[in-house]
Structure formats: structure tokens, C-alpha cells
Amino acid sequence: MIQPQSVGAVVPQRAHFAEPLPLRSGDALPEYELLYETYGELNAARSNAVLVCHALSGSHHVAGHYADDPGNIGWWDNLVGPGKPLDTRKFFVIGVNNLGGCHGTTGPASINPASGKPWGADFPFVTVEDWVGAQARLADRLGIERFAAVVGGSLGGMQALSWTLQYPERIGHAVLVASAPRLTAQNIAFNEVARQAILTDPDFHGGHYYEHGVVPARGLKLARMLGHITYLSDDAMADKFGRTLRHGKAVYSYDVEFEIESYLRYQGDKFAGFFDANTYLLTTKALDYFDPAFEHGGLLRAALARASADFLVVSFSTDWRFSPARSREIVYSLLHNRRNVSYAEIESDAGHDSFLLDDAHYHGLLAAYFDRIKV
């Protein structure tokens, strides 16, 4: 046992792919770059690689910090590092920014080679399956034939699940945290409101706002505010903010009165200041489209028959965005196919956001699971 440590200063790497990537939509991406980071060392047998897949607002920057920006800590830094649950003394961990992203990987703000201008709304729709396809090409490039594990929370868990179906022979373990086998109508409904907020923002300009020197910040802010509500549990919001009034009493104004309003506006403004609205749109559509059971008459158990990985599925008691019931759907379908699956429902009051937090029970579970993986 060592004290958990940071992986320290990290440097993103860039991989260029000249061969077009066929997409599920029928379209293709002519060429593209993936930004990624790695932590730890690939062993001689190339058997210790773990891929971490990011969710809506994540990126390739999973752990550590940048030498010139020490406050920029990876989004899953509490999980990945020496002595941490995903221990980089044992594993070679990879984070990759997905296609369509806004953190350096080819996305809507990149130059469309056909026009010489930013792709904008012309960037093709990308799906979870397309992301996994691009990740597999990156694995090829890095000489990784098979991942010891693919890990992800929320939308990242969908990618881990898709890995087990698209490349069953290339993944030993799939770790799905706070995820779901497909969105519900309510999930899609929230995404649709977020999209409409962006699409109807006059600064959206049909997705070609880059050329107008503006961004649809109002719409993106609304989308993020709404998203935040669904990431937190009702109880967590009550505990953290309750009905606390900034001025101790009602002041009858549309300025901030309740602290929850201040929190949401702050989160919305911050996000709209760095995230790309076209990426937000594309990502919500990727979420909506993901449905491995669709081509199997809606039967998840039929879809999962292809999977041969071992699974760890984790859910959180107060997560109402991807509730424990959604994780259980995956577990039941895997058990039906006689797959090895461990399942844990963690008591947490933090809602969907729990997957990013450092809960002792949750991280202890992940540590134990990763510890038993043979590399």
C-alpha cells in the first residue's frame, strides 16, 4: 500500500488518421485527429492497457495536471494514479477525446478540408459505435490488441458496453458506472429541450456561428443549467441549497434570490465559456441514438449475447438520470447470457454525479475489482 498519488504533469498526444472513418450514419469522416493522454507504462506483453471513456463534458484529460496549468486537473483524477483504484503502477491507462469533441480532437470547430472553413453544423453525426471504432484505431496505433478493461461512467459506460459488442475479443473487462443500455423517453426529452435551447438561439446561425464571431452562449447556458438539475439528486440539492435566500428574504426580482439559482447560473456561464455548442448537440444525439437492443427487436439480452467480457456494473441509489433500475437491465441481460457480472448499488445522496466523486465504498469496490484483473 502506498498513499494515493497524482500521476503528475501530463502531456496530451495527438494521433492523425488519414484513412476515412466510416460512420454509422452512412457518412464518413475523411481524416481526423484524436487527442489522448496516457498514464503508467504499457507492459511488455501489452496486456495492461485500460481505456477510460468520457461522458458529455469530459475529455482525454482524465488524470494529472498540465505543467503550465497546474490547476487543470483531470476529470477522474481521484480514480487514476499510483495507489489509486485504477492504479497506474499496474495499468497503462488511456484517455481519449471523442470525435466531434471540443478539446482538441477533430470536431465541429475544426477545419472541414472540403470547404477550408470550420465544419460547424456540417460535421457528421457521430455515434457511440463510431467513437468506439475510432478508439479501436487508436489502440491499433498504440499496439494494443486487447484492453485489460474499458471503463466509463454515464455515456462513457455506454462506450464500454459497446466495446464488448463491437470488439468482444479485444476487451477483458467492462466497467460500467452510472450507465444505461439506452435512454428513456424522459432522458431524450431533457436532451431535446437542451438542443432546442441551442438550436433556437439567434447566435446559433444554423451551426455556423464560428464565421459570425459569436457563440450561442444563451442556449448552451440553459442546456447546462438543465443538465445540472438532472446530475444532482433532489435530496442533494435540498441539503446543499435548500430554500436559502441570498438576501435572507424575498426581494421580488428576477436577479438571484435563492442560492440554487446562483449555482445554476454560475455553472451555466462557466460551461458556456469553454464548451462548444455543436459538440453539445452532437453528444446529446449520440446519447439518444445508442440502443444496442434496437437491431434485436428491442431485446437487450439478445444484443448482449455477443459480449464475452467480464463485467462490473455500478449504480447509485439517488441517481435518477440513469437509475439503478437501468443498470439492473444490463445485469439481468448479462446473467441471461451466463456472463460473469458483478453488480453494486452504492448508497449515495449525490445523484448521477456520484460517479465522479470519491466515495469510500465506491472507490473501494473499484480498487478491489481492478486489483483482481490479471494482466
Place this chain on the structure above:
Amino acid sequence: MIQPQSVGAVVPQRAHFAEPLPLRSGDALPEYELLYETYGELNAARSNAVLVCHALSGSHHVAGHYADDPGNIGWWDNLVGPGKPLDTRKFFVIGVNNLGGCHGTTGPASINPASGKPWGADFPFVTVEDWVGAQARLADRLGIERFAAVVGGSLGGMQALSWTLQYPERIGHAVLVASAPRLTAQNIAFNEVARQAILTDPDFHGGHYYEHGVVPARGLKLARMLGHITYLSDDAMADKFGRTLRHGKAVYSYDVEFEIESYLRYQGDKFAGFFDANTYLLTTKALDYFDPAFEHGGLLRAALARASADFLVVSFSTDWRFSPARSREIVYSLLHNRRNVSYAEIESDAGHDSFLLDDAHYHGLLAAYFDRIKV
């Protein structure tokens, strides 16, 4: 027993009040008109009056239709009429459009006598308590000293609750359906996103859009779409829409793909076509502010000590906007004060919207309760 019937064609009435109405904000409304409808006949003892209070998108038009607009049916027509649970052969039922509304009562689109232009954003903030105060003046005008009952669902239930606290001697029974004693942080958060959608719409013009010949329809549409998600249960959405694709498969577009998107857009557009955005803003603020426990150190039981009415409290199992737990808070606080309170939690899969629907168990309960009220 008779077959339930419609109250038939009804005619809204208008009451003008020249005496200023002091408001909870410290402001006052110099003069105002209330639009209202009545169904049934006031008995000689003036003891059979029932006030129906409306929620966010309701109005004075509770039952029946208009002779020149037969398709315009009152919003609680399934409840009010001869042979219906709130039987107009026994009761004299009143519906009134609240101040700040957009259905004929004085509101933001009315002319501000001080400026000769529409009030717009200068319309004063109105609270549940102010609405009840105005309703009491209307009761005075109609010669009703005491209501046999005050009834409301959702925000309407808050008004019924407030009646028992502001005018305990003027109300015999309070019927609170799908209501809550105050909003949670999550409730306020949803309201705040809806408000920001309207306030940041470039067509809002600081609330004075009437003068610009536009309405902030984009923002109001978003607000309504979001509202609809919270009115329906997750299960109801899944049953009604599921993941049904309009074209049978993904077509990779931001146009409607899933039927739930179509439903929300339709509801949003329809609402934005007739509802006033300033009224929406004012009403969500009235919801946020309502908190009878606030002046009693947050103790609802202390606040409800004033009430002397008998209560019927009804909640619905899948209502996550105002969950059964919120109704139980009211019930416990009333029991603590040794008040007569009946409580029912109705099994329903329709979420918050259940209070508007004609469920046999729910309506049977209301019928039985109203039947036992002595007039």
C-alpha cells in the same frame, strides 16, 4: 344518481376593484379587474360556495364551454358539473383568473394607468397570498362570507392552503390535490431554467415586448417543454412515447426523430401561441415564494396552527414534481395540530398531470368528500 353532465355554455364575468390592493412585496396594485365564472346557484343561506383555484396554466374557465367557441372546454370540466364529483346541483362553484394572468384578469399585458402603456415587466410581483386576498374581495363582492370549500391542484392547492391561514374563519374545507407546502430546491431550479429561457430571449426586451410587436416565443416554448417533462412520470412517458422513432430508424438530423420530441415541440409551440411570457415569469416566482413556514422558523406545524378548516389532501404515486412525500408533510403538520384531515395517495402512472385526469378512484374519492360537506 344522474349521468354526469356539462354545465353547458358559460359566460365569464368581470369585477372591477377601484380600491388599491396591497401586495406582499410592499407594492400595491392601484386598481384591477378579475375575470371569473360561476356554475350552479348560490343558495339562500350563501353557504354552498366552492372556490376553484387554478395552477400555472389554468384560468377562470374551469367548466363548461363558450357558446361561440364550443371546443373551448374548462380545464377541470371532468370534475365540475351536474352529477360530477363537485356537483353543481349542490354547490355554487367559482373559478377566477388570478392577478398577473393572461386570460382577462389584470396582468402584465393590461394598461398601466400610470403610463398608459402595457405594464409589461413593471407589473408588480404577486404572491399566492395576494391572489387569495383578491379572491377574498371577490367573495365579498359576491356576498360570500364563507366558502364551503376551496379546492385546487398543484399551485391551486397552495392557494387553498393559504386560504386556511389567511382567512381561517372563511373556509370550511380545503381540498389540496398534488400540492406541496413549499417548493424544493429542485422545483425552484426547474423554474429558474424556465425563467432564464424567457429572460434571455432577445425578443423579451426587458419584459416590454408588447411595444415591440413581438413575443419571446422561443423562451416560452422552452419553458413549457421543460414544464411538460416534470408534469409526466418517467413511466408515463415510456408508455406513451418510449423510444418510438418517427421514421422507424435514425435519420441523423435535428428535426423530429423520436415521437417524444414531436410531442414536446407541439406542446411548446401551442403554449407559446397563447400564453403571456410575463405571466409565466410572475407565476413561477409566486410558486418559488410560497412558504407559509418561513415566518415560523421553517416549521410547517407552527404555520398551520392557524388553520381551522377540515382538509382533504390527495397525492399521486408517480408525481415527482410534487411527490406524495410533500403532501404527507402537510398531513403530518395538520395532525400535529389535531386538525381533521383525510389523506389519499392515488395509484396513478400519469405523474403530476394526474390531478387533471378522470381517474375512477380519485374522482370517487372527491365525490365522496364533497358529498359529505354540509351546506
